[in-house]
Amino acid sequence: MRALLSAVCCFFLFQVVSAQNSPDCRTAIPVCADAPILGTTDGGGDIDDFDPEVITQTGCLEKGSVSSANIENNTGWFVFRAGTNGQIGFDIESLPVNPGSPITAEWDFALYGPFDETSNENFCTIIGDGSAQPIRCNYEYNETNFTGIGINPIDGREGAPFVKGSQNTYDEWLNVTAGEVYYLYINNYNTNFDDEPEDFILTFTGTSVDEDQDNALDCTLRDQFLGFDIVACEGDPDIVLSALNSPVGPSISNIVWELDADDDGTYETVLATGAGQTELTVSSPNSGRYRVTIESTFGTTVTDDILITFYGTPELDEVRIIDDFVNSDQTDPYNIEIVPVGDGNYEYAINDGEFQDDPIFYDVPPGVNTVVINDKNGCGITEPIEFLVVGYPKFFTPNGDTYYDTWSVFGLEELTNPVVYIFDRYGKLLKQLDTNLGWDGTFNGRDMPSSDYWFRLDYERDDDGIVVATQVRRHFSLVR
Known part of the structure; x- marks a missing residue:
């Protein structure tokens, strides 16, 4: 483990006493590398990020043998943005439920990305439907109580591409480019989960972190502690926004939640106030931009906003x-x-x-x-x-197979006073149509040969309230 700079000691103390948890991808917690993060899972979650009826396997993660289980089981979601180019890894360290008690958590992870914020994609949607597959993934048994990307700090075993049954709990280093966004999904696949929250420590590693711990991951993303804008579907479960993920942690003297329903820059509604209002529940279909302003006990103020948009079934x-x-x-x-x-x-x-x-x-x-x-x-x-x-087919095949056996102008009934005249190539009138019954390719009971034929369509068009006599001349093919 690396030593922390004294400038971040206070933040480290906050992190290790205030566990962060977001069990849903759409409220993933923004993090960076300047201090270890104490995370927790409690078996909660508003939505199935992976539809258990559809997604039974993604990357190395699989639906378990327990019929009630699915890929998402007792999970936490984090999001980070690369601040510099280079190498990134992380350690996930298991902690006991109570000091001195056995460690029962079995942590697995999947890492998704890189995502481009300018793409306008809903990252959680393409993760959840399997369109985006993990670029790193591990669910091997954690003998050392560590898993992650890079090098296991206990036994020095270096990460490698995931191979089921390899017993290597570490995947190979990740090379990142500044500005790329990644989602980290941490899963405690413990089938006897008994609702006791279980903690872990997430620590970022790698040469980029060693060289510049404060900037290897973009810490300004953490100021967006409400997360990225959320797109949801009408009828989805409620969305719970948390003020406890802000940089001031639990050191709160007052909180104000506001709503700009039209997202026009005017926050017209105060939804809740008070130091105890650490969470705000947003229900479908209440779209809008939600803002929270937090006053800390240290006299500082932080604020963040998030646009939540609910969409219905297309019409x-x-x-x-x-x-x-x-x-x-x-x-x-x-x-x-x-x-x-x-x-x-x-x-x-x-x-x-x-x-x-x-x-x-x-x-x-x-x-x-x-x-x-x-x-x-x-x-x-x-x-x-x-x-x-409303138009005409360019050919027809009157061979009795019920496909394209006749020729007519489709949608003729939509026209005003339509009449269709059909001619052979020499201009001889073969048929007059004023309905959609069509021409069967005969004249006086005789089959006409394969060739090009001409038609003239006369009808009346309403052109801005003026009835205009209109005529169309085109040709089509009879194919036998």
């Missing part, structure tokens, strides 16, 4: 047809825009295709299509919703 407002026979003069290709209700982190797919972030789709098939909207934060997905693009 479709409309499918805006940009280009088709009804909405523009461009009649090929057909383009559309998906317009959801409200703001959200959505992705879109049409006709069972791949999802895309862009709500605009180009070259959409004419006729009836389907759209699906997915909330990327895991708040739900719509059922397929149909929409109509």
Whole structure:
């Protein structure tokens, strides 16, 4: 273990007498390397960060043999930001429940990252759904009561890539770049957990820490003691914000919690005041920016704010047809825009295709299509919703297999006074259509040959309140 500078001794004393605990990823505790951190787990937690019905294995962590257990069992979450380039590691040391009692905790860990704060991703969502896998992970039995990244301080065993059954409780060093964000998940997989909180000491190590303990990890992140902004789903369990994770710890003379519901810079509501108001419970769907101001017994004041946004299941407002026979003069290709209700982190797919972030789709098939909207934060997905693009297919195959056996203008009923005339390549009129029954590829009972055919569509369009006679001339192919 390294010696601490005298300048941080007071903070160290606070850390070792005030254990920090956040059992949920979305309220992960920001930490840095300037002092050991006393952490604890108490079996609590508002949400399953890993859906036990879906995620049974992530990295090296696995769902246990106990039917009621899952990957997340008696856990703590921390987040840190690299302050310099270099090598980072950490030690997780088991502590007894009571002084002199046997150590019963069995600590495992998983480290996720690196994450980029400018990406606008919800890091806890992609961790929880398995999109982000651990870059370091260990659940071997801790014979020395230590686990972590780097070198075991008891037996000097150096960390290595995780191999199940290796009995090495340490993983290899982590090389970081300044500005990268990492989430550390610490798990006490003790199946006989009896609700007695169990403590550990988290100490950061590595050459970066040896060279510059105060800056190896960005300690300004700790000023964001309420954590990163939270995106949650309507109906999710309550979110509990804690003032005890602030740099002043329990040395509190007064606390004020406020709400800026519109996130416009005006905190219009005082939610709670008093030294005993160390926690604030935020319930769905009360989105807004929450701020806490803490006055310490030493006369100092610290403050932090956090934006909490609750999203509901996506809803479709409309499918805006940009280009088709009804909405523009461009009649090929057909383009559309998906317009959801409200703001959200959505992705879109049409006709069972791949999802895309862009709500605009180009070259959409004419006729009836389907759209699906997915909330990327895991708040739900719509059922397929149909929409109509008025246009014509470029070919048809009248071979009796029930697929593309006739040709017509899809959505003809959406037009005003439509009439379709079909011609052969020499201009001979073969068929007149004013319904969607379509042309079967015959003339006077005879099959027409494979070739290109022409059509003319006459209809009336409402152009800003003025009825305009409109005519479209195009060609299509008959394929036998």
